[in-house]
Amino acid sequence: MIAVQGLTKRYGRTTAVDRLSFEVRPGQVTGFLGPNGAGKSTTMRVIMGLDAADGGRATVGGRAYQQLRWPLREVGAMLEARSFHPGRTGRSHLRALAASNDIPAARVEEVLDVVGLSAVAGRRAGTYSLGMAQRLGVAAALLGDPGVLLLDEPVNGLDPEGIRWIRGLLGGLAAQGRTVFVSSHLISEIAQAAGPLVVIGQGRLLAQTTVTELSRQAASLEDAFLDLTSASVAYHGRMS
Amino acid sequence: MTSAVGTTTTRPGGPGGAPSGHYRFRGIARMEWIKLRSLRSVRWTALGTAVIMIGLGMLVLHLAVARWGHMSRADQRIFDPVNNGFTGLALAQLAAAAVGVLAVTSEYSSGMIRATLAAAPGRVRLALAKAAVLAAAVLLIGEVLAFVTFFASEAMLHAPVPRATLATPGALRAVVLAGAYLALIALIGVGAGLIIRHSAAAITTLCVVILLLPALTLPFSTSVQHATQKFLPEIIAENSLTAVKPIPYSLTPWMGLAVLMLYAAVVVGAGTWLLARRDA
Numbered sequence: 001m002i003a004v005q006g007l008t009k010r011y012g013r014t015t016a017v018d019r020l021s022f023e024v025r026p027g028q029v030t031g032f033l034g035p036n037g038a039g040k041s042t043t044m045r046v047i048m049g050l051d052a053a054d055g056g057r058a059t060v061g062g063r064a065y066q067q068l069r070w071p072l073r074e075v076g077a078m079l080e081a082r083s084f085h086p087g088r089t090g091r092s093h094l095r096a097l098a099a100s101n102d103i104p105a106a107r108v109e110e111v112l113d114v115v116g117l118s119a120v121a122g123r124r125a126g127t128y129s130l131g132m133a134q135r136l137g138v139a140a141a142l143l144g145d146p147g148v149l150l151l152d153e154p155v156n157g158l159d160p161e162g163i164r165w166i167r168g169l170l171g172g173l174a175a176q177g178r179t180v181f182v183s184s185h186l187i188s189e190i191a192q193a194a195g196p197l198v199v200i201g202q203g204r205l206l207a208q209t210t211v212t213e214l215s216r217q218a219a220s221l222e223d224a225f226l227d228l229t230s231a232s233v234a235y236h237g238r239m240s
Numbered sequence: 241m242t243s244a245v246g247t248t249t250t251r252p253g254g255p256g257g258a259p260s261g262h263y264r265f266r267g268i269a270r271m272e273w274i275k276l277r278s279l280r281s282v283r284w285t286a287l288g289t290a291v292i293m294i295g296l297g298m299l300v301l302h303l304a305v306a307r308w309g310h311m312s313r314a315d316q317r318i319f320d321p322v323n324n325g326f327t328g329l330a331l332a333q334l335a336a337a338a339v340g341v342l343a344v345t346s347e348y349s350s351g352m353i354r355a356t357l358a359a360a361p362g363r364v365r366l367a368l369a370k371a372a373v374l375a376a377a378v379l380l381i382g383e384v385l386a387f388v389t390f391f392a393s394e395a396m397l398h399a400p401v402p403r404a405t406l407a408t409p410g411a412l413r414a415v416v417l418a419g420a421y422l423a424l425i426a427l428i429g430v431g432a433g434l435i436i437r438h439s440a441a442a443i444t445t446l447c448v449v450i451l452l453l454p455a456l457t458l459p460f461s462t463s464v465q466h467a468t469q470k471f472l473p474e475i476i477a478e479n480s481l482t483a484v485k486p487i488p489y490s491l492t493p494w495m496g497l498a499v500l501m502l503y504a505a506v507v508v509g510a511g512t513w514l515l516a517r518r519d520a
């Protein structure tokens with residue numbers, strides 16, 4: 001379970017996350033929604049211990065990330081697809097990460113197979129397309145067979161087949177009783193996979209709801225989402 | 241798959257949950273070792289450095305033979321074949337510094353740092369593991385390189401030029417400290433990388449410290465130069481560590497080594513402290 005309590009994070013004078021509280025429970029894919037700049041990535045960075053909170057706290061299974069005993073075996077995360085050195089092969093990248101948490105090298109081959117990268121695992125990761133980089137990120141998240149998964153915009157760069165694949169994968173992982181927390185700025189990407197939703201805007205919680213509940217509030221799910229977030233969109237374009 | 245110690249039924253997700261205990265320094269060190277050896281750039285740098293360091297040593301001593309007849313008695317007397325054989329150390333140190341810097345800064349430029357910190361969130365442990373692995377690897381390569389350089393360049397000498405062997409007083413110490421110097425410079429590189437986090441800025445800073453600082457003392461009086469230059473890394477390497485015939489106004493070899501170790505400890509310590517405090 002992921003618990004965020006009164007979380008505040010500032011960068012200089014900008015408040016990226018403002019007294020945000022929510023919980024993510026196991027067994028279902030939970031969507032993390034909000035327009036660009038809403039604070040989704042910042043929240044995930046704080047949960048992962050990459051950035052320190054200015055107020056409040058974020059815990060995974062009751063503990064701060066830095067207190068986890070076997071981080072990769074407890075939490076699997078993909079914050080940005082390109083979180084690897086371009087000069088290293090996909091396989092070496094995963095082997096290095098596996099070694100840190102005493103994960104057997106055989107598991108590297110398993111996750112490569114799960115994400116469909118076995119054939120290109122010996123290639124330098126810098127040559128991977130965005131979709132392949134995304135798959136390598138998912139492989140790294142799955143490496144420790146963790147009970148909690150955190151993915152920031154995982155469908156970015158995936159082709160339609162890839163999007164369908166990741167939906168199925170995440171749904172399957174949640175059905176096994178894992179906690180799966182997935183961010184997106186597009187409601188349509190998440191609607192088919194997610195049950196519960198955490199919706200934020202300008203760093204604040206707008207709603208903790210479900211896909212079913214939200215779609216009842218307007219003609220379409222997209223309309224309901226836009227109604228909810230319209231007041232907190234940071235950048236407006238014009239139609240003409 | 242993994243041992244089922246500590247398994248609970250509330251976590252059907254994992255393979256029976258994580259084993260008992262917790263991730264350790266040894267695991268992080270293994271991660272850092274795999275990272276280091278899986279980059280082609282590191283291998284090419286080591287190879288290039290070897291060619292330059294050995295080649296320059298051979299060239300300089302080869303030229304010494306040709307020059308010997310034209311040298312004054314006094315110059316012949318202070319001619320130090322060991323020290324001259326390590327001329328290439330001046331360039332090798334830049335490679336060692338760059339490898340140390342890039343081991344850290346490439347993590348930031350590529351985004352690898354996110355994956356690394358997800359695997360090993362204990363930042364002090366991570367910084368120390370990275371520093372230890374890099375120092376050990378560079379020490380090993382540096383020692384091999386120093387011995388090969390010594391034998392290859394001494395082989396260029398023949399009568400009447402005096403040739404050093406490992407039995408020459410101070411020679412073995414000079415060779416061992418030449419290798420150790422590279423490891424210490426690599427450590428300073430790691431520290432600078434942790435502090436500065438940008439490849440170009442960190443490498444430039446180290447080049448200034450290593451190559452330019454000695455020149456910056458030149459406008460000052462001789463007494464100021466004598467008092468300060470001996471503490472600069474480059475001068476310690478040249479005049480203290482690898483010198484067999486004592487050079488005036490320089491630290492003793494072991495004092496030089498101690499000063500360099502102090503520098504490395506301070507820079508790595510500061511970098512570790514900053515890594516632990518700053519947002520990644």
